[in-house]
Amino acid sequence: MGRFVKVLLMGCGHIGRYIYEALSPRHEVVAVDKGGACPEAPAQDALEVAVGGYDLVINALPGSVAYKASRRALEAGVDVVDVSFYAEDPFSLDEVARRAGARYIPDAGVAPGLSNVLAGRIVADLGRVDELGIYVGGIPERPVGPLGYSITWSPTDLIEEYTRPARVKRGGQVAAVDPLSDVELVHSPLGLLEAFYTDGLRTLLKTLDVPNMYEKTLRWPGHLEKIKLLRDLGFMSEEGDPQPRLVTARLLARLKFDVRDVVYMRVVGAGGERKIQYEVLARPRERWTAMQIAAGSVAVGMIYVVKDLEPGVTPPEYIGMSNRLFPRLIATLKQQGVEIVQEVVERRAL
Template sequence: MGCGNIGKYIYNALSQRHEVAVADKAGGCPSTIARDALEVPLGGYDLVINALPGNIAYKASRRALEAGVDVVDVSFFPEDPFELDEVTKKSGARYIPDAGIAPGLSNVLAGRLVAELGKVDELGIYVGGIPERPVGPLGYSITWSPLDLIEEYTRPARVRRSGELASVDPLSGVELVPSPLGMLEAFYTDGLCTLLKTLDVPNMYEKTLRWPGHIEKIKLLRDLGFMSEEGDPPPRLVTANLLSRLKFDVPDVVYMKVVGSGGQKKVQYEVTVRPRAGWTAMQVATGSVAIGMLYVIKDLDPGVTPPEYIGMSNRLFPRLLAAVRQHGVEIVQEIVERRAL
């Protein structure tokens, strides 16, 4: 469902080995059923991959699950996916929400980190899909849904501090972060999602990475009302249309690190994804995780299974890891342990 930037990659990869149909009223992919995803018949399909924009994605996943069809969901929506657990178990379907890069692979690695450390005191996720060098007025090039990008900048970010849930400005907590690409700027975003319910970690947060200077410009646009939903037409739609034009002929890079510490031990996972075979790094990063979930979903029990549970499984984690590596996703683990000499 959905044939945008990510849907195209998923279709291309899967159609080489499977029979795939695409539901997208705008078309854009071969084998497209040019109908609304909330209306297309679901009979006869083994599985749905939901790559729709967040404003309709939740309803589309719910409809498929009610029909008893397994769903891998890469969309970004504000609803709680655990609300679908009862209907999913009732229909006998399996549902993996947040099956992209972040949330998604970030959750998988967070779950793995907790499984390895046992007790984790602090968990931080840093992730960004950026051009390999600053470009354009925002130092940024669009590689995914501009509406979902705006949602990232405006939705209050949920974090956990000293065991308590807190909501913070999504463009706050700015810090400079060293990376293989150079020094990057990090700010809070609402990406912990299911981790807030599934992991017993007293301090958790996610931050998005951009080239320095980006956040100041985005805050100006947001504070001036250019990302508001109020008005006719809503300024958010106009801004999304303008942002969609910010595509530059500069390769993008997806970089992520998941860092956790417990006691005297610190574990860090670093993920780097670069363009491959004409596809952007963001398409590869997000699409490869969704595709990798196909290799684990049929072994799950009916209900909602967040990606972190797959990371905790000694049986399923290696299977997913092998799948994403086939798409050129590089994952490196670093372990630091302090010992008295």
């Protein structure tokens, strides 16, 4: 893809700063952020900035305003790569984008995001997939503090992961399960981890014809036993004055430790006698955290595929299915220092 004339980056927080510095050497990037966190970024509301005249918008805003911002850019006919996570259905923007002739890639982060890309690749390579599992975690490189975890994002959103029912597919039907109902031990390059259900399948529930699918988030062993105790005792409840959940969130916010992070993901699919597994590993580099590198690199990679898409919504799994676009995205991730390993297993009678 050729050089963009101008890229508008909405939001310059944790991930936005990485995107800004990764793109600036090769592209003209204008960042807008209420806090003016990026160099030379005007402290301006992204919902008010004029989007006309830009070739691409990268949306790295908080989920509370991200949907409105993407819709606004698409209505103006500008392509959007969206690294944010919001509650609305991304496909509800398909007609808006098509009508304006704009292309939209939602969920362009780690999970959802890269997890979807690899899931789509597995389905494309296997043809028939009976079961698909996603395991992903952004964790300290060693257990730390009373929960073996260091808070790197909103503690209120973290509590949501442990309390909000997670959608999975079982026997072809979508079901909502208790996130802590089936804690599983997982062997990884980092050591033994534990996994619990989270609601991260998103568009995969609609786009992939796989009868059994789930996503699980990873933590160091012992973490979930303590979390379940807190939840069962009512510390994550919304009932009461003050709400126990709000008090717990304030206490969890203190659990920030000076420890390096690591991002590990495994996406595994099985169909018939074949199984394909991808492992992803990102570690901190210079002043960047592993999560900044992993999530920011996906958004950076997406700008090199978006112009080859048709107008409308293209979820990341469709990019994974493309023999032309998938290698292009993976090459960008490798350049940014994200390690990806594929393993293929085939059972054959001798």
